[in-house]
Amino acid sequence: MFRRSTANGTAADQPGAVPASSEATQPSSGKGRPTRKRREAEAARRVPFIERATRGSRPSRAELYARREAMRRGEESALPARDRGPVRRFARDYVDARRNLAGLFLPLGLPLIILLNVPSPLIRYFAALLLYALIFAIIFDSIFLAWAVRRAAAARFPGEPLRGLGMYAVLRAMQLRRARIPAPRVRRGEKV
Known part of the structure; x- marks a missing residue:
């Protein structure tokens, strides 16, 4: 299997060897898009969590205070x-x-x-x-x-x-x- 070709034949003729043509018939499996550059991936990770969760719209201080008060009162919609x-x-x-x-x-x-x-x-x-x-x-x-x-x-x-x-x-x-x-x-x- 891991031998060099001999005078009588090649390594492909030995039992257990994979023919060279089978590798060419398998399709290449790619992801269909280019890989991001490193600086693009790091920039995407630097976005604050709240901004990622709300998709760009950050809640105001008054909204956060109102939500906290609703949680203190026990309103079902405001609770986690x-x-x-x-x-x-x-x-x-x-x-x-x-x-x-x-x-x-x-x-x-x-x-x-x-x-x-x-x-x-x-x-x-x-x-x-x-x-x-x-x-x-x-x-x-x-x-x-x-x-x-x-x-x-x-x-x-x-x-x-x-x-x-x-x-x-x-x-x-x-x-x-x-x-x-x-x-x-x-x-x-x-x-x-």
Whole structure:
């Protein structure tokens, strides 16, 4: 197969060799247009993402502010796809109606992290112990929240897809209540 021609014949006469005429009969497969120059490809990549997404029309500051306010109010048309639908609205209301340990991480965890840098070994020991206890309590509360939201949503919305609903609820619970978008519609302790 990989031999040179011999005195008796050529390499094409050997078994397993590809005849030269078969290569000429195959059509060339091109893309039908010339390749772009490098500077053209780089210039196309430099276009800002918002400009690419809206095809040249950039939203004004007032339009962006109006869209953000519509998201805060919870208008369905202004929400991203992950927040739309009655199941996600129920999960948001379920999270907003209960007290969550995950929301306490910043107010309680940050001072404990600062106490870890105190020179006293006793204070550092108790700060680390409390910080680990807080983290484990948040983990268990988040697991229970995800389970409870999925169970309540399955009972209220039979046949609806619940994929990712538990994680959606946990991530909302981790946010500070005032910073949640859309803003909470129910008070704490209210029945959902």
